[in-house]
Amino acid sequence: MFGDTASYLKLGLSFPLPAEKIRAFAERVDVLYVVEEVESYLEDEIKCLGIKCIGKEKLPNMGELNPDIVRSAFFGTEPETVKGDQDMLVARPPVLCADCTHRGFFAMLRDSSLKQKVMIAGDIGCYGLGGADPLNAKDLCICMSSAPAIAHGAQKIFDSEREVVATIGDSTFFHTGIPSLIDMLYNHNRSNAILCVLDNRITGMTVQQENPFSGNTLQGMETLVISIEAVCHALGAENVRTVSPRDLTEVRKTLKWAYKTDGPVVIIVRWPCVLKKLDAEEQTQFNSEKILYVVNNDECTGCMSCINIGCPAISYDKEREVAVIDQEACIGCSACAQVCNLDAISPKELEHA
Numbered sequence: 001m002f003g004d005t006a007s008y009l010k011l012g013l014s015f016p017l018p019a020e021k022i023r024a025f026a027e028r029v030d031v032l033y034v035v036e037e038v039e040s041y042l043e044d045e046i047k048c049l050g051i052k053c054i055g056k057e058k059l060p061n062m063g064e065l066n067p068d069i070v071r072s073a074f075f076g077t078e079p080e081t082v083k084g085d086q087d088m089l090v091a092r093p094p095v096l097c098a099d100c101t102h103r104g105f106f107a108m109l110r111d112s113s114l115k116q117k118v119m120i121a122g123d124i125g126c127y128g129l130g131g132a133d134p135l136n137a138k139d140l141c142i143c144m145s146s147a148p149a150i151a152h153g154a155q156k157i158f159d160s161e162r163e164v165v166a167t168i169g170d171s172t173f174f175h176t177g178i179p180s181l182i183d184m185l186y187n188h189n190r191s192n193a194i195l196c197v198l199d200n201r202i203t204g205m206t207v208q209q210e211n212p213f214s215g216n217t218l219q220g221m222e223t224l225v226i227s228i229e230a231v232c233h234a235l236g237a238e239n240v241r242t243v244s245p246r247d248l249t250e251v252r253k254t255l256k257w258a259y260k261t262d263g264p265v266v267i268i269v270r271w272p273c274v275l276k277k278l279d280a281e282e283q284t285q286f287n288s289e290k291i292l293y294v295v296n297n298d299e300c301t302g303c304m305s306c307i308n309i310g311c312p313a314i315s316y317d318k319e320r321e322v323a324v325i326d327q328e329a330c331i332g333c334s335a336c337a338q339v340c341n342l343d344a345i346s347p348k349e350l351e352h353a
């Protein structure tokens with residue numbers, strides 16, 4: 001955008017600030033502009049070093065930056081856009097991966113036949129995606145690890161009028177969710193909040209970092225696996241159950257139990273992330289056989305129940321009015337087969353993943 005009319009200093013590290021590098025760069029240029037997103041962190045720090053610079057005078061302090069915004073801020077030019085037919089655009093909300101086994105859990109959580117008035121406090125990470133259409137299993141999400149504390153506070157307000165459920169991933173739970181659970185347990189009087197820890201044995205959304213529940217250090221060395229169940233029990237949680245999201249009958253039973261239980265509940269929903277490279281023990285524990293599922297067109301009535309679990313591998317054929325499973329994308333979590341009341345979806349063939 002600025003081409004060779006400007007000099008650039010790209011920082012790979014913002015804390016600790018490479019002060020001398022910035023000072024040396026500033027001495028070589030006529031005007032120093034700071035291009036950073038949202039708040040003026042670098043700009044303020046650089047000014048504190050006694051170096052003149054310009055940042056938020058030109059650039060917005062909200063939202064992400066892109067070339068059009070930066071170009072417009074510096075050159076006053078409006079971006080050229082192509083006007084298209086808005087009706088042709090298909091809404092594509094972000095979704096859980098094809099074969100994310102946790103999708104079935106969200107479908108059950110949203111199922112009003114289990115409980116009518118349920119408020120769901122979500123958290124960040126993969127499981128924030130359970131709140132997007134068509135799963136819609138999230139009413140609010142504020143910040144990392146807030147879900148258990150929100151659920152606890154909201155449950156106190158709602159009393160028995162409404163169930164409040166918190167969903168959080170395993171690494172988020174470990175990171176800062178445990179204090180939130182302590183809040184839930186320690187102040188549990190009149191709070192029956194339900195905490196669901198969706199344990200995919202890895203930090204999924206930020207590209208597969210290990211965490212204290214995954215059995216490896218960040219450097220990939222084998223280490224102690226910290227048990228979520230043991231942590232919950234050690235904190236004083238009495239109502240703790242672990243369930244596989246591949247078994248939706250069991251998930252329904254467990255949610256029913258949680259809704260009826262008096263006092264705080266923790267449900268650990270355990271199945272590895274579909275992108276995780278399983279070690280030998282995990283391959284045995286979590287059956288890694290790959291089963292493709294297909295729709296039997298003679299049985300399918302096009303009721304859309306399977307479509308509504310939001311698996312990217314399933315689509316609806318408008319002409320034939322049936323569901324279709326993309327065999328390249330399906331990895332066989334079986335959630336669609338379990339929600340089809342007509343048994344119109346079944347395994348196709350067995351092969352080893």
Ligand code: SF4
Pocket residue numbers: 098099100293311312313314325329330331332333334335336337
């Ligand atoms: S098509 Fe069905 S079995 Fe295949 S990944 Fe999607 S939900 Fe799972």
Ligand code: SF4
Pocket residue numbers: 295299300301302303304305306307322323339340341342343344345
């Ligand atoms: S849930 Fe079953 S009957 Fe309904 S669209 Fe899907 S495959 Fe067809």
